[in-house]
Amino acid sequence: MxxxxxxxxxxxxxxxxxxxxxxxxxxxxxxxxxxxxxxxxxxxxxxxxxPRVWQIACSLDHVSQPGDWFEYRVGRYAVLIVRGRDGELRAFQNACHHRGNVLCTGSGQGLKNLRCPYHGWMYDLRGQLTGVPSHKGFGKDLDRGSLALTPVQVDTWGPMVFVNLDPDAMTLAEYLEVVPEDxxxxxxxxxxxxxxxxxxxxxxxxxxxxxxxxxxxxxxxxxxxxxxxxxxxxxxxxxxxxxxxxxxxxxxxxxxxxxxxxxxxxxxxxxxxxxxxxxxxxxxxxxxxxxxxxxxxxxxxxxxxxxxxxxxxxxxxxxxxxxxxxxxxxxxxxxxxxxxxxxxxxxxxxxxxxxxxxxxxxxxxxxxxxxxxxxxxxxxxxxxxxxxxxxxxxxxxxxxxxxxxxxxxxxxxxxxxxxxxxxxxxxxxxxxxxxxxxxxxxxxxx
Ligand code: FES
Ligand SMILES: [Fe+2]
Structure with missing residues (x-):
């Protein structure tokens, strides 16, 4: 090259x-x-x-408590960062697996679960699909496990929260090289x-x-x-x-x-x-x-x-x-x-x-x-x-x-x-x- x-x-x-x-x-x-x-x-x-680089999304203070969320957007990509009830920080591509509507916009607190505003599909804060209204219409073989939200890598350096859409990307620590130590x-x-x-x-x-x-x-x-x-x-x-x-x-x-x-x-x-x-x-x-x-x-x-x-x-x-x-x-x-x-x-x-x-x-x-x-x-x-x-x-x-x-x-x-x-x-x-x-x-x- x-x-x-x-x-x-x-x-x-x-x-x-x-x-x-x-x-x-x-x-x-x-x-x-x-x-x-x-x-x-x-x-x-x-x-x-x-879609391949680590990028700052928000601060730790935006998502410090269970139920806090922040939607990070860059170009056409949208990532939802959520602090789970277990205290874990997770991130997902912001798209409901029914027909793709985004689940949350902006940022906020007190989230108990993620309910899609379009037809009401429900996910827990780990991204698992927990509820499908009128589910019989999807047949008896609806595989909820495969319909979990698509995870995005998330990690922190000090009070800064970074995401990376590439599941195979190097870790944030590797990406930042000697900077955190410096x-x-x-x-x-x-x-x-x-x-x-x-x-x-x-x-x-x-x-x-x-x-x-x-x-x-x-x-x-x-x-x-x-x-x-x-x-x-x-x-x-x-x-x-x-x-x-x-x-x-x-x-x-x-x-x-x-x-x-x-x-x-x-x-x-x-x-x-x-x-x-x-x-x-x-x-x-x-x-x-x-x-x-x-x-x-x-x-x-x-x-x-x-x-x-x-x-x-x-x-x-x-x-x-x-x-x-x-x-x-x-x-x-x-x-x-x-x-x-x-x-x-x-x-x-x-x-x-x-x-x-x-x-x-x-x-x-x-x-x-x-x-x-x-x-x-x-x-x-x-x-x-x-x-x-x-x-x-x-x-x-x-x-x-x-x-x-x-x-x-x-x-x-x-x-x-x-x-x-x-x-x-x-x-x-x-x-x-x-x-x-x-x-x-x-x-x-x-
Ligand atoms: S697009 Fe989310 S429930 Fe239909
Ligand atoms: Fe300057």
Missing amino acids: SLELVGGTREDMLGTAITSVGNAEGSPVRIPAARYHSPEFAALEHERVW AASFDLDSFRCVASMKTEAPANWKLVADGFSETYHVQTLHREMLGCMDDIDAGQTIWGHTGVSRQLYGVASPRLVRSDDTTIWQSFVRTQGERMGITEPGETPPVPAGSSMLELIAQKIRDFQRETKGIDLSGWSARQLLELQQYNIFPNLTVLITADLLQVLCARPGATPDRAELVGMTFEREIPGTPRGRPFDVELPLDQVDFGLVLNQDIALLRDAQRGVQQPGFTHLNLSCEEARVINTHRNLERYIGIEPSEITGGPAR
């Missing part, structure tokens, strides 16, 4: 730390632009990718989902995900961040399905010719001040002798968490609070972790190749002594969503980015090694789809 990429093989990238700037050898990696708008490519993704020091199990937000984005799902898979755009699109982020030494590692970028905040970008503590303070407050409960920079707080602005910001985050939520972050170092771990899990998931926050961004295909569904989930450390609650889920039109200054800048760009990739003269993306995680998404897509370039582009790369 041809990878239809120029500039290094997949194996070149795996397991290697990649520096952000400079590619001494080789040439840009070229990827056909048609992958971002072609209905044929979108059809291949629907046929060969989405992130283990952050104790993800103590995070709880407090809110999720869903919106429709005017771009292909990959264009949305790509924006969360490289920091190359920070120097242009997010200039406000340069005062408090080292975007140059942000190392990346690619493992296979997964990759990571580690970005240190609380220091100024080496790109800035002049910077001081005020630069860092003002930039941090402007772009992430809510982590300290501060929205206006005001006077720059003095940095104690022998300390640093990074230490000072870390302490203010700890103080904010303790004073407002009773959460003790003293066990985490300043670096664990201010070095963002940005994991990318093929195909569409970005997981952002620091000691005080866990945020999930997920892009799914929309109704057409130039549209996507963007879902963000926000997690906070559990408050000691507080029972598990249900997340606050909202779905909003794009012009009403507010993901904060930086993500809003990413989202505002999408419409124009999609218009651009559809122009006939724009045949290929030209990618830098700094965009290694975008390249890795395409290499995985090629593996799952098994395509020859000519199927999509009508010819070799120019």
Whole structure:
């Protein structure tokens, strides 16, 4: 199979730390632009990718109690995730085996059984068919065992619930490679989902995900961040399905010719001040002798968490609070972790190749002594969503980015090694789809 990429093989990238700037050898990696708008490519993704990959469906908080359910949809696929009376989490294809109607939509609590709203076939929470109205009409040999709901693989990483429609797929633990171990020091199990937000984005799902898979755009699109982020030494590692970028905040970008503590303070407050409960920079707080602005910001985050939520972050170092771990899990998931926050961004295909569904989930450390609650889920039109200054800048760009990739003269993306995680998404897509370039582009790369 041809990878239809120029500039290094997949194996070149795996397991290697990649520096952000400079590619001494080789040439840009070229990827056909048609992958971002072609209905044929979108059809291949629907046929060969989405039914075979592990993908985040919801949070554990959505299905924490017996009788909780959540319907996960991606493209034409619908999966019903149910917490059984025995406490087990199960998932099924959301289709009644009578005439195929879906059993549940949305999410909810208190389910005792699954009753199809069309003709009333009844299933228990294990997916077994338990009731068929007027069953004599189906004959005396109706085999209920063979009419159980079709199971879907379901598993969790920390408070995140993943599903895979392929019964023969590798386990989630295998799929996630070293990522859970790499992130283990952050104790993800103590995070709880407090809110999720869903919106429709005017771009292909990959264009949305790509924006969360490289920091190359920070120097242009997010200039406000340069005062408090080292975007140059942000190392990346690619493992296979997964990759990571580690970005240190609380220091100024080496790109800035002049910077001081005020630069860092003002930039941090402007772009992430809510982590300290501060929205206006005001006077720059003095940095104690022998300390640093990074230490000072870390302490203010700890103080904010303790004073407002009773959460003790003293066990985490300043670096664990201010070095963002940005994991990318093929195909569409970005997981952002620091000691005080866990945020999930997920892009799914929309109704057409130039549209996507963007879902963000926000997690906070559990408050000691507080029972598990249900997340606050909202779905909003794009012009009403507010993901904060930086993500809003990413989202505002999408419409124009999609218009651009559809122009006939724009045949290929030209990618830098700094965009290694975008390249890795395409290499995985090629593996799952098994395509020859000519199927999509009508010819070799120019
Ligand atoms: S389709 Fe479900 S009972 Fe008829
Ligand atoms: Fe961005």
